[in-house]
Amino acid sequence: MSEKKKIVRYKIYFNYENEERWINEMSREGLDLVDYAVGKYTFERGTPGEYIYRYQYLSTETPEEVQEYISFLEEGGIEVIGSYFGWLIMRKKTSEGSFEVFTDDESKIHHYQSIIRVVNIVAIVNLVLGIVNVTSPFLFNRSISILSFSTAAILFIVIGSYSSHVRKLSEKINLKNNSHHIDQLKK
Amino acid sequence: MTTLLQPPLTETFFYILLAVKEPLHGYGIIQKVEIMTEGRIQMGPGTLYGAVKSLLQKGMIALFHEDLDSRKKDYILTEEGAILLQEEIARLEELLRNGKKVLGGTENE
Numbered sequence: 001m002s003e004k005k006k007i008v009r010y011k012i013y014f015n016y017e018n019e020e021r022w023i024n025e026m027s028r029e030g031l032d033l034v035d036y037a038v039g040k041y042t043f044e045r046g047t048p049g050e051y052i053y054r055y056q057y058l059s060t061e062t063p064e065e066v067q068e069y070i071s072f073l074e075e076g077g078i079e080v081i082g083s084y085f086g087w088l089i090m091r092k093k094t095s096e097g098s099f100e101v102f103t104d105d106e107s108k109i110h111h112y113q114s115i116i117r118v119v120n121i122v123a124i125v126n127l128v129l130g131i132v133n134v135t136s137p138f139l140f141n142r143s144i145s146i147l148s149f150s151t152a153a154i155l156f157i158v159i160g161s162y163s164s165h166v167r168k169l170s171e172k173i174n175l176k177n178n179s180h181h182i183d184q185l186k187k
Numbered sequence: 188m189t190t191l192l193q194p195p196l197t198e199t200f201f202y203i204l205l206a207v208k209e210p211l212h213g214y215g216i217i218q219k220v221e222i223m224t225e226g227r228i229q230m231g232p233g234t235l236y237g238a239v240k241s242l243l244q245k246g247m248i249a250l251f252h253e254d255l256d257s258r259k260k261d262y263i264l265t266e267e268g269a270i271l272l273q274e275e276i277a278r279l280e281e282l283l284r285n286g287k288k289v290l291g292g293t294e295n296e
Contacts, residue, residue, distance in 0.1 A: 056233055068258060068260075069232075069236060071257075071258055071259075072213045072214070072232065072236065073232055075213065075214045075259075076214050076217070076232060078232065097229075098229070100231045101231045101232060101233035101234070102231050102233045102234050103199075103228070103229065103230050103231040103234045104197060104198070104199045104234050106197055106199070107199070107231075107233060107234040107237050107238070110237060111233065177195055
């Protein structure tokens, strides 16, 4: 049994789409993601382009439902690399064909919206943290304030990016169906 | 008259409802739809999972059987689901009829 050499990279991503893109670039270069912890990506050397990686955020699933979903994914030849705070990182062999998690506009919009909701909360918490600490006499607190404001700003930009995707997809749907679907989405 | 699902039905919902006329599990549904559409629709797992949840919630499909070992779930079309499908097919037939009449008929308009 050969122990494949592990390669570690340290990076921080705020936008999961950029992260997913990077992981797939690494895969094309022959580095397959096998483990993830915040800021730390562990890769294994493998055949270039063997795997396609995808991210999915599960917002309302209980741990049992997440497990069920993972079993369902495995049925279809999808391997789950990691599962953290609702985020799933999964991969499928390129030889088995194209791999997309969401294949219609409605479900793509839902996914973005569930992510936007959570990122919004984190961004607002950071904003509040920043405001509360900005007038403090202590340098430590003012530093926290700067960090919090910066984080909030980055997250709002990320939300902007996701929101513009939602807008474009909604327009596409509107064009097709004269806004019947937008009503259907508001449930 | 059914439901909270307004026309038009998305292709995803339509084909899932069609696929579970006989009991079928998640990946079985994806494969059946791919066959029915000759490869045009290859449903992603996230899309399927969300749509199944939605259809279950609205009573258009129901859990038919759950395997206690593999936890695999089979779904089946409910009566309400069948009615919804019939209504949608009638709507689509009307579109088809008129489409063929206008475009497929006299070309000197």
